[in-house]
Amino acid sequence: MLSSxxxxxxxxxxxxxxMYTVLRDTLxxxxxxxxxxxxxxxxxxxxxxxxxxxAAPQVDLTDTIAEMEKSRQAQAAPFDYxxxxxxxxxxxxxxxxxxxxxxxLQFLGSVKAMQPDEVADVTERAKVAQRRWQKSGFDQxxxxxxxxxxxxxxxxxxxxxxxxxxxxxxxxxxxxxxILVTCEKLRWTISEGExxxxxxxxxxxxxxxxxxxxxxxxxxxVVGAIVPWNYPFHNVLNPIIAALFxxxxxxxxxxxxxxxxxxxxxxMIHRCCDAAGAPxxxxxxxxGYGAAGNALVSGGVDIVIFVGSVEVGKKVMASxxxxxxxxxxxxxxxxxxxxxxDANPAKLAQLACRGVYQNMGQNCAGPERFLVYERVYDExxxxxxxxxxxxxxxxxxxxxxxxxxxACCMPxxxxxxxxxxxxAVSKGAKLLAGGTLKDMRAQLYPPTVLADVTQSMRIxxxxxxxxxxxxFKVEDNSDAAALAxxxxxxxxxxxxxxxxxxxxxxxxxxxxxxxxxxxxxxxGTTYLSQSLPxxxxxxxxxxxxxxxxxxxxxxxxxxxxxxxxxxxAPEIPVQLAYPANGQGPTFCSALxxxxxxxxxxxxxxxxxxxxxTGMGGxxxxx
Numbered sequence: 001m002l003s004s005x006x007x008x009x010x011x012x013x014x015x016x017x018x019m020y021t022v023l024r025d026t027l028x029x030x031x032x033x034x035x036x037x038x039x040x041x042x043x044x045x046x047x048x049x050x051x052x053x054x055a056a057p058q059v060d061l062t063d064t065i066a067e068m069e070k071s072r073q074a075q076a077a078p079f080d081y082x083x084x085x086x087x088x089x090x091x092x093x094x095x096x097x098x099x100x101x102x103x104x105l106q107f108l109g110s111v112k113a114m115q116p117d118e119v120a121d122v123t124e125r126a127k128v129a130q131r132r133w134q135k136s137g138f139d140q141x142x143x144x145x146x147x148x149x150x151x152x153x154x155x156x157x158x159x160x161x162x163x164x165x166x167x168x169x170x171x172x173x174x175x176x177x178x179i180l181v182t183c184e185k186l187r188w189t190i191s192e193g194e195x196x197x198x199x200x201x202x203x204x205x206x207x208x209x210x211x212x213x214x215x216x217x218x219x220x221x222v223v224g225a226i227v228p229w230n231y232p233f234h235n236v237l238n239p240i241i242a243a244l245f246x247x248x249x250x251x252x253x254x255x256x257x258x259x260x261x262x263x264x265x266x267x268m269i270h271r272c273c274d275a276a277g278a279p280x281x282x283x284x285x286x287x288g289y290g291a292a293g294n295a296l297v298s299g300g301v302d303i304v305i306f307v308g309s310v311e312v313g314k315k316v317m318a319s320x321x322x323x324x325x326x327x328x329x330x331x332x333x334x335x336x337x338x339x340x341x342d343a344n345p346a347k348l349a350q351l352a353c354r355g356v357y358q359n360m361g362q363n364c365a366g367p368e369r370f371l372v373y374e375r376v377y378d379e380x381x382x383x384x385x386x387x388x389x390x391x392x393x394x395x396x397x398x399x400x401x402x403x404x405x406x407a408c409c410m411p412x413x414x415x416x417x418x419x420x421x422x423x424a425v426s427k428g429a430k431l432l433a434g435g436t437l438k439d440m441r442a443q444l445y446p447p448t449v450l451a452d453v454t455q456s457m458r459i460x461x462x463x464x465x466x467x468x469x470x471x472f473k474v475e476d477n478s479d480a481a482a483l484a485x486x487x488x489x490x491x492x493x494x495x496x497x498x499x500x501x502x503x504x505x506x507x508x509x510x511x512x513x514x515x516x517x518x519x520x521x522x523x524g525t526t527y528l529s530q531s532l533p534x535x536x537x538x539x540x541x542x543x544x545x546x547x548x549x550x551x552x553x554x555x556x557x558x559x560x561x562x563x564x565x566x567x568x569a570p571e572i573p574v575q576l577a578y579p580a581n582g583q584g585p586t587f588c589s590a591l592x593x594x595x596x597x598x599x600x601x602x603x604x605x606x607x608x609x610x611x612x613t614g615m616g617g618x619x620x621x622x
Contacts, residue, residue, distance in 0.1 A: 056146035057275040058154070061268055065158050068264045071109060072165060079107040081411040091256075091289040099260035102168030102443040103395035103407035111259045113288040116295035122284040123251050123299050126222045129281035130249035134219050136278075138194045141245050144276040148237075149186040151272050152179065159233055159268075161397065166232045166261040168407030168443060170396040173359045178233040181527060185241050185546065188530035193245050196548035197555065204561070206595050211563055217555040219247030224301030226293050226316065228308050229258035229409045230362040230465075236265055239305050240283055242545060246554045251284040253296050257409050259287045294319055301325065303554060307364065310539050328543030328553060330364060330535055332463040333493030335523055336486040337367035338508065341477040342500035345372070345380035352380075352469070353387045355522045357447050360408050361467040365494040365516065365524055365534075368464050369453075371485055373477040381432060381451050381471060388433040388447050388469075395442070407443040408466060417445050417466045420459040424450055424470075427457050434467075455488070463491065479508060487513045492537035496523040513537055515544075575613050583613045 079100035088094050096110040112118075152159060160174035169177070197217045204213040223243040227235035236252055243250040254262045262285045270280045286292050297304050297319045306316045307330045320327045337352060339345060355367040372380045393405040408414065414437055421435045434448030445467060453460050453470040460470065474482045486495060494516040499505040502520060509517035515536035516526040526532055533544035544550055575587035586609060593606030 055143050056150040059147060059151040059268070059271045059275050061151070061155050061158070061271070064264060064267050064271075065155070068158075068162060071263075072106075074109070077107050078105040080105075092291040094289065097256050097259050097287055097289070099166070101165050101395075101407075102409050102411075103164075103397075105442050108165070108260045111263065111287045113256075114286050114292045115288070116291060116299070119251075119286050119288075119292055119295040120299050122286060123222060123224075123296070123301060125281040126249040126251050126284050127300075129279035130219070130221055130247075132279055133244070133249060133282055134247040136247065138197075140277065141247070142190050142194075144273065144278045145186050145190050145241060145245060147272045147276040148241075148269070149183060149190070151268060152183060152186070152237075155268070159265075162261045162264050163231070163233045164396045164406070166258050167229060167359075167409045168396065169359050170403050170406045171400045173406065174233075177231050177359055177363075181530075182234050182237045182241075184528060185238065185530045189241055189245050189551075192531065193551055196551050197246060199560075208561065210565075210568055211561050213559070213561050216558045216560055217246075217552055218558060220554055220556055221248060221302035222300070223248045223250040223303055223305065223554055224253070224296045224299075225250060225305040226253040226296065226308065227255065227305075229255035230359060230364070232258040232261045233265060235307065236262070236285070239545065240269065242550050243554055244278075244282060246551050248302075248554055249279075249282040249284075251286060251296060251301060253286045253288070253293045256287070256289055262287060297325070298323065303328070305543075305545065306330070313541065328535075328545065329541035330543075330545070331539060331541040332465075332491050333365060333536065333540055334369060334461075334463055334489040334491040335365060335367050335493055335514075336369045336371055336495040336512070337523070338474075338482050338486065338495070338497040339370065339372045339376060339380060340479070340482075340497070340499035340501075340504065340508075341373035341375035342504075343373075343376060343498045344500070345376040346383045348380070348498055349383035349387050351522055352384055353391075355524065356469045357388075357391070357405055357467050358524075360405060360445070360447075362409060362465055363524070365527060367496070367523065368468075368470060369460070369485070369489075370469060370471045371474050371482045372471055373474045373482070375477050377471075377473050381449075384469060384471075385432045385449055388449050391447055393444055393446060405444075405447050405467065408445050409443070411443055413466060414443060414445055417448075417464070417468060420462065420464065421448060421450065421468065424453060424457040424459045427454070429453050429457060429459075455485070461489070479504075483508060483511050487511075490539045493540040494518075494523040494526065494536070496521060515540065587613045 079098060084098060094113050097113050098110050099108040100106060101108060156175070156179045160171055160179055163169065163174045163178045164171060199214045199216045201212060201214045204211050223239060225239040227239070236254065239252065240250055266283070266285045269283050273280050273282060286296060297316055303326045304316060304320050305328045306313055310331045313329045313331045317327050317329065337355060339348060352367070352370065358366065391404040392402060394403050396403050396406040418437055421431070425431055430451040432449040432451050434446035435450070437445055448468040449471070450459070450468060451471045453472050455461070459468070472485060492514045495512045495514045496518040497505040497508040498520050506519045509519050516523060516534065518525050527534060530546050532547050533549035534546040535541060535544040544553055573587065575581065575583040590606045590609030590613065593602050594610065597603040597606055
């Protein structure tokens with residue numbers, strides 16, 4: 001194979017040497033400079049419009065932050081969830097939702113468990129606000145989102161800390177999973193959202209050449225969203241951004257396991273609404289239990305977004321069916337991380353661990369099944385085990401900069417994780433790290449690595465949603481075997497493939513039965529491209545949020561046809577007019593041949609038939 005230097009010399013000395021020299025020394029540098037200038041200009045415009053555009057007023061959260069700090073410090077006693085649950089068997093009878101820090105079990109106080117009549121009240125207020133907001137222009141909507149973006153960036157540290165307290169995640173996990181992705185969604189929507197909600201003109205077809213055809217997008221009204229606890233901030237802001245930009249209002253049912261932060265986040269959102277001149281009642285947050293969620297679904301919202309388990313998703317869908325309310329479901333996942341025999345397992349170790357242990361594995365799109373080819377299997381197991389054994393797990397805010405793993409949010413998950421690990425070990429899996437819950441005083445399940453996992457184990461089939469890496473060995477380094485395991489799940493949310501050959505990884509990604517895939521990177525990178533729709537196949541749900549599909553999914557689509565020129569008026573051909581004159585069938589057949597006939601002769605025959613019907617007069621009725 002020729003080196004780059006040898007190739008240059010060969011081309012320069014060839015018959016095309018002069019042309020090659022001009023191309024190399026003159027045109028290519030200028031072309032490169034032009035591309036660089038265009039990219040730089042686009043980046044500068046993007047930054048200027050989203051961060052320094054001057055259209056976003058500053059929002060002061062000083063007093064709200066101080067109030068949250070005071071609320072947190074006022075409580076010292078630890079919270080015993082099991083004892084509380086034993087005393088409150090019927091959650092729908094509870095009038096309060098207890099809140100606690102999963103990493104320390106510090107009690108944080110309570111929020112109201114809203115009842116169906118209260119949910120109906122906030123939904124009605126959202127409806128009233130939406131009637132005003134749907135008349136807003138895109139400039140006003142951008143102003144609101146820009147105000148939110150500025151507020152988030154300027155208060156990112158405190159927003160992240162509140163999420164850490166409510167969910168137990170580390171500061172880094174909060175910055176990545178709560179703040180960064182929210183800012184990117186806001187940036188994309190501000191920068192590109194309008195073009196996907198403007199009327200879209202489409203071809204009118206042969207029969208409508210004299211008309212224009214377009215699709216118009218109008219807001220559905222009130223969006224109802226039931227969101228989980230894993231990312232308290234982003235899960236609230238994510239549906240808000242799309243809903244408000246599309247001209248809707250929104251009512252969000254927060255999880256009972258992440259309700260403490262809603263007081264701070266809702267106040268922040270309302271202050272941004274005030275600053276941007278938008279109605280406060282556009283955004284409502286409901287706290288409570290199943291009865292509150294059911295009241296939201298069945299209480300008159302115009303569309304429902306549900307993010308959660310398959311079991312509850314089916315209940316939401318059944319409840320919404322009574323009023324034919326459309327539903328967007330983002331349910332479970334069992335994502336794969338495929339490592340082919342030509343990949344570098346040592347270099348992938350950090351990426352793999354970030355995928356599993358980001359937010360303690362409590363991610364909608366996160367790898368749960370590591371399909372590692374036999375040739376690189378031992379090396380990968382060794383590399384990830386070394387990383388995991390070096391990780392520091394502790395309450396996230398004790399030593400912010402040096403905590404790798406925090407807590408898991410749901411207390412009942414601890415025993416379930418242990419059951420899954422114990423079942424796998426009993427069936428032949430090897431425990432390489434973690435796997436034993438040492439301290440029940442806090443929800444700190446250790447980062448765990450399981451090797452030699454097989455399809456016979458519960459952990460290979462059920463969604464884990466926790467800090468457990470499951471490694472499968474792909475025998476004979478077979479792509480077909482890897483894909484069979486990958487696609488043998490009832491879930492189909494996301495996945496990624498890693499190979500030394502880019503084309504091989506891309507081809508395998510194309511064969512994954514999933515809504516999203518990433519080539520030679522963590523599958524979560526698809527979420528950093530907010531122009532892409534987010535959602536899955538199979539029991540991972542249906543419908544999409546993010547991207548143009550997410551915006552349009554919260555709108556009614558209306559098809560509109562109108563004359564290109566106002567002086568044109570509709571007129572029925574005499575051959576088709578009432579009462580029938582006997583020429584209708586012949587006329588229609590001729591018209592079909594003119595428009596769609598196969599070949600010139602067929603179309604010419606249609607023209608002659610049209611002429612004939614026009615000259616033939618009326619047939620007599622029998």
